[in-house]
Amino acid sequence: MxxxxxxxxxxxxxxxxxxxxxxxxxxxxxxxxxxxxxCVTGKVKLYKGSPEIIVKKEEEIQLE
Structure with missing residues (x-):
């Protein structure tokens, strides 16, 4: 995480x-x-009241 x-x-x-x-x-x-x-690409969801994105592959994360 x-x-x-x-x-x-x-x-x-x-x-x-x-x-x-x-x-x-x-x-x-x-x-x-x-x-x-x-920069993270994905769907933002709430987990226990906090926003999160679940990333499954390297391409979903870009260095800025």
Whole structure:
């Protein structure tokens, strides 16, 4: 999970990458994307009152 705004559990937005989808990435998302600006493509849904996007493949995340 990539949390934005504030650290968990006070994040304002979350990008979720489930373990079974990590093989779709040429990098380790939680380390490679840390402190980088990104653009995420996907459907925003609420999970426990917080917005999130579930990402399944590398192409859904772009570096800014």
């Amino acid at each position: 990539l949390n934005f705004g504030k650290p968990y559990p006070e994040q304002t937005f979350t990008v979720v990458i489930f373990a079974q989808n990590l093989t779709n990435f040429s990098y380790v998302p939680e380390t490679f994307l840390k402190n980088k600006e990104i």
